[in-house]
Amino acid sequence: MSVVVALDSFKGSLPAAAASAAFADGWREVDPAAKLILRPMADGGEGTLDAFAAAVPGAERRPVRVRGPRGTLVDAEWLLLPDGTGVVELASTSGIELLGEDRLPWDADTTGFGQAIAAALDAGVSRLVLGIGSSASTDGGSGMLRALGARMVDADGRDVPAGARGLAAVSAIDLTRLRALPVGGVTVLSDVTNPLTGPSGAAAVFGPQKGLTSADIVVVDGVLERYAACIARHVDGVDPLLAGAGAAGGSGFALAAWGAELVRGAERVADLVDLAGAVAAASLVVTGEGSFDGQSAAGKVPAFVHGLAGGRGVPVAVVAGRIGTDADTSGFAHAVSLTELAGSAEASMADPVRWLQDAGRSLARHGA
Template identity: 40%
Template sequence: MKIVIAPDKFKGSLSAVEAAQAIARGVLHACPQASLDEIPMADGGEGTVDALVTATRGTFRTVAVTGPLGQTLDARFGLSGDGRSAFLEMAAASGLVLVPESQRDPTLTTTRGTGDLILAALDQGVDRIVLGIGGSATNDGGAGMAQAIGFRLLDVDGRDLPPGGGALVRLDQIDSTNRDPRLDHVELAVACDVTNPLCGPQGASAVYGPQKGANSSMVEQLDRNLAWLAEVIARDLGRSVADQPGAGAAGGLGAGLVAFAGGTLQPGVDLISRTIGLADRLKDADLCLTAEGSLDEQTAHGKTIAGVARSAAEYGCPVLALAGSIQPGAEALLDQGLSAYFSLCDRPMSLEDAIAHAASLLERASEQAVRAFLAGRGRA
C-alpha cells in the first residue's frame, strides 16, 4: 500500500519536514507494511526552500546580503540535487521577522537583499530560480531588488535613490544599462499566493502596509509612490504592471520582479507542486495525508492543503487532512477533492500546549486517521 505524506509546516512548532516525519511514524503504527513517500510542502512562504531542497535531494548555500534595514546579514538559499534550479525565499533577506517591531517602517525598508539572493543564485549557473515572496518587511515595489541586479533609479539630478518606498516619490528615470544580462537566460518563477494589484484599496500599501508599521498617512504616501513607480516602469521599460494580479504581493515586489527581472507570478502551491513532481508521485498512491496548523475559509484559496487535494483528486486518490485548528469555512475544502479532515487535539488544551506537543499529537492523529481509512476498506 502506497501512502503519500504531503504536509505544510505548523508555524511556531514543526517544519514541513518534521511534520512529514511525525505523520510517517503514525502511519507505520497503523500500517507497518505501507510504502511511504514523504513530500514536505509549502505555498511560497516560510519553509519553501526547505521543502524544495528536501524534495529534490538538494543542498543549501549561505550568502551575505543586505537586510531590510541596510544591515549585512547571512541568508540561506537552496540548490536542487541536479544543480539546475535555485530556491529562494525573500523573507530570508527582506523579511518582517528581520526587523524589530520598534523599527518597522516600510518607507525605509528595502528589498535589496532579495536582489542579492538572485545574484547569488545566478553565480551558481542555474537555469531556473524559484522565489517565494511571502513574509516581507518592505513596500518599495522591488526598487531595492532592482538596484541590486544592476538598475539605477535616478532622481531629477541624476542621483541614485536611497532605500525604501518613501524615496520613490523622487524617482525621475530608470536606467537599465547595467542590468545583469544573465537574467535573460534564466527562468524566474515567483511563488505568489495573493492576487492583490499594486495600488488602490486592495493594493500592497493599503492591505499589507499596516502590519509592516505603516500608519494611515504612510499608507497614502506609499500607495502614491507605487503608482508613480508603475508609471515610470511603463514609460522607461515598456511594462504594464499596476493592475496585474499579484503585483501587490510583498509590498509590490511582485510587480518589481515582473518589470525588472522578467519574473512570472504563479500560485505558490501549484508552482511548488510542479517543481517537486507531486502529481507523478500521486498517480499510483492509495492514500494521501496532508496537514497544516489551521484549516479555515482561506485554506481553500491557494493554500497547501487545497493544492494537494486538487492534485490527488485528478487521480482519484483519497486525501485526509490533519490540522491543529479547524475553523468555520474549512468545509469548502471538501468540494476541492479533500475526503475528510481531523483535528490533532485529542483533549482540551491551550494553544501553548498544542504547540509544545505538536509532533506527538500529529503522530497519534495520523495513526487514527489511517486506521479509520483501513477500516473503511475492510483492512483494519
C-alpha cells in the same frame, strides 16, 4: 491503506519535511500497516529551497551574507543545481520570520533577496528559480531591484531610503544598469495570485500582517501605484494587475518588470516531487500549513493539493496549526487544527511535533 502526506512548512515552527514526518509517525502508531508516502511541499515561500535540495540529487548549498529586512546582516543560502540553475528564496533573505515578533511596515525591504540573486548571477548560473513567499515588506521589490543595479531617487536626485518609506519619495527610476537575466531566464514561484494594487493588492491584503494600519494601507497602495507608473515608463507592457504582481509586497511586479515569468509555486514544486504520481495510488492525501485561512485558497499549498487530489477522486484532509474563521474547509474529508488539539495556539507552537503526531493518530483512528 496508502496515505500521501504533503504538508507545507508550519511557519515559525517546523519545516515541511519535519512536519510531514511528525504526522506520519503519529499515524503509524495507530496503523503500522499503512503505507505512508511523504511528499513535503512548498509554494515559493519558506521551505522552497529545502524542497529543491531534497528532490534534486547533487544540489549544492551556497552560503551568502546579505542585508536582512531590518537592515542587519543575515547568513543565508542559495542553491546551485547540477544543470546550472540557481534557486533563491526570499523567505530566508528578506522574510518576515527574520523579524521575529517585530514589524517594520515602512522600513523593511528586499535588498537581501536582490543581493542573493546577484551572488547567484556572479557564480554564473544559467537560469534562476526564485521563491517569493513570506516577505517582511511592502516595498514593491524596490530593494531587490536596487541590489541588481537599479537606482531610485527623489526630486533632488538623492537615493531614497529603503522600504515603503523610500518608495513614497521616489521621483525617478533608472534601470539602465539593471543586471541582465541569465541566458535561461528567470522563473518566479509565487504563492498568491493577487495584483499589485487595489482592494486585493499587496498593501490591502498582506499589509496588515506586516504591520500596516488601515490608514497606512491607503497611503502605501497609492505609493505602489505611482511606483508602477514610474517603472512602466521604462518597461513596455508591465502590468500591475498581473496575477502574482502583488506577491511578496509587490516583488512579483518588480520581477515581472525585470523580465521574469511568474508561475504557481505549488504546481512547480509538485512536479519536482512527482506529487501526481504519488496521489494516483493513494487512499487519502493529507495537506496543510501553519495557518489555514481565507488566503489559503489563492495559490497556497493546501488549495493546490486539494485540487490535484480531488480531480483524481482521492479524499483530502487538511491539518493546520490554526484554522481561521474565514477558511473554507467544506471540500475536505477532515480538518484538524493543532490549536484545538493542544488547547491554545501557544501550546501547539511550543511543541508542534507532539501535536502533529497527535493529529496523525487522530486521523488514523477515524480510518480516514
